[in-house]
Amino acid sequence: MKLVFATHNQNKFQEVKLLMPDYIVLLSLTDISCFDEIEETGTTLEENAQIKANYVTKKYDLPCFSDDTGLLVNALNGKPGVYSARYAGNHKNSEDNMAKLLHELKDENDRRAYFKTVIALNLPEQNYLFKGEAHGEITIGKQGEKGFGYDPIFKPLGYDQTFAQLTIDVKNKISHRGKAIDQLVQFLKNNHVITK
Numbered sequence: 001m002k003l004v005f006a007t008h009n010q011n012k013f014q015e016v017k018l019l020m021p022d023y024i025v026l027l028s029l030t031d032i033s034c035f036d037e038i039e040e041t042g043t044t045l046e047e048n049a050q051i052k053a054n055y056v057t058k059k060y061d062l063p064c065f066s067d068d069t070g071l072l073v074n075a076l077n078g079k080p081g082v083y084s085a086r087y088a089g090n091h092k093n094s095e096d097n098m099a100k101l102l103h104e105l106k107d108e109n110d111r112r113a114y115f116k117t118v119i120a121l122n123l124p125e126q127n128y129l130f131k132g133e134a135h136g137e138i139t140i141g142k143q144g145e146k147g148f149g150y151d152p153i154f155k156p157l158g159y160d161q162t163f164a165q166l167t168i169d170v171k172n173k174i175s176h177r178g179k180a181i182d183q184l185v186q187f188l189k190n191n192h193v194i195t196k
Contacts, residue, residue: 001025004032006052006066011148012177019172019181021189032060045070045082046129049120057122065121065184069176071150073113073138075105084150094149098142102153111137113154115176119184128187132179147171 002025007013013028020026029035038055042048045068052066070081080087080101088096105111114135121128135157142152144164151163156174163171172178 002027002062004029004056004060004062004064006038006056006064008035009148012067015168015172015177016181018168019178019185021185024188027062029056032056032062034060040068042068043082045116045118046120048082049118049129050127053120053122053127063121063123065119067117067119067177067180069115069117069149071101071113071115071154073101073105073111075108075110075112098150098153101138101150102141105138111139113138115150115154117176117180119180121184121187130180130183130187132176132181132183134174134176134179 001023004027005013005016006029008029010028013026017026034056036055038052040048040051042051048068049066052068053064056062056064056066068082070084072078072081080097084097085092086097088100112135114133117132119130121130136155136159137157139153139155139162142164143155143162144152144166146166146168147162147164153162155162159166159174163175
């Protein structure tokens, strides 16, 4: 079965590909030659995920899923949230985003935060949502070289390393995206959408 994951982010794509059964052929936006800038105009993660999935389904008539992820920080009343990718500006630079967040938290003792991923799955005439969360805290500075986005400054609950220090296998088991993808895969299996 061919399934489009509506992303150009190769780091994210490779993470998700590891979670998929071998008999699913996972395609990125690059693989289907979709280079359009799909504007995320929603005010929630759910809306943005659905916007991207709908765009691909409508234009390419392919089964598709899309995700949107936000980092919600307690001391910032849930910011950056839906604006996580462009927190420091529309250029969507992870280093700038982390620098801005660390600066805003420099005098805060409460560094609790959580990631939330929402996946929108579009099958023929059917739409589904799956959600995953990972709770933890924002570190004082960056730690680790792996991962992407805010991974170097997020330490998950129960661990003494950031997402950027953990192996991909460990991260995928406990991460927000890993949990949401697991729900997606189980749904496809249970509804016989996936067949070997």
